[in-house]
Amino acid sequence: MANLKVGLVSPEREIWSGEARMVVAQTIEGSLGILPGHAPVLGVLLDGSVVRIEPADGGETISAMVGSGFFSIAADEVSVLAEQAELGEEIDVPDARRALDEAVAAESEDSTLERRARARLRAAGVEV
Template identity: 35%
Template sequence: MATFKFELVSPENILFSGDVVSVIVPSVEGEMTILAGHVPIVAALKPGIVLAQTGPGNGKEFFVGGGIVEVNQTALTILAEQARFIEDVDNDVLDAEILTAETRLAAAPNEDEQRRLQELLIQLQEFKGMFQERKAA
């Protein structure tokens, strides 16, 4: 299987840097599966799970709270606003993310920022519901 370079970077650190077979990313346009040789693209991320397949039957999962994904012929880079290993995410973490978005929304200086933060808040709430269903399964 062809592989490509993948880096997941948060403001705090690099969570992952290595070769992968595929990566599924939660873009605002819908989930995208990136494979080696993918056409170049830049897209916005919504809160969700990034799944990096490192080999047959092996993978790593991460929670991202938004950001940007950049793909070229040989690499994928995610610059995440927030990112954690999925095992470090629980309801308390998601509640804190939602509270932060609500606080920022209340203090938003203009309509564009209000719309962006309202959409982020909706995405976080939707993700929390999906996350709870996933944990219950």
């Protein structure tokens, strides 16, 4: 069975790269599941969402919080280019909870901080 070649990067570093069976990303138009053989697409990531990657080796699903950015699909290659990204396994859950509490308390019209804090917790496996 064919696999996808996936790269998830931010300006600071490469977050994850490797072979995958499937990638799920949330776009400004909705959720998109990407399997081998997918048509070419260029999309805009939903700021404060979670990208999930199913590794080809059958390992644990990779979850990462992403800030705004783009993804592209072409010839079974998926590139996720995020302004901000963090692997779920690297997230300090108590710190993420504090950030969410602070964002909610701020009651700002700009909900970016709250969306990103919620996405960090979801990527770490905590439902909010």
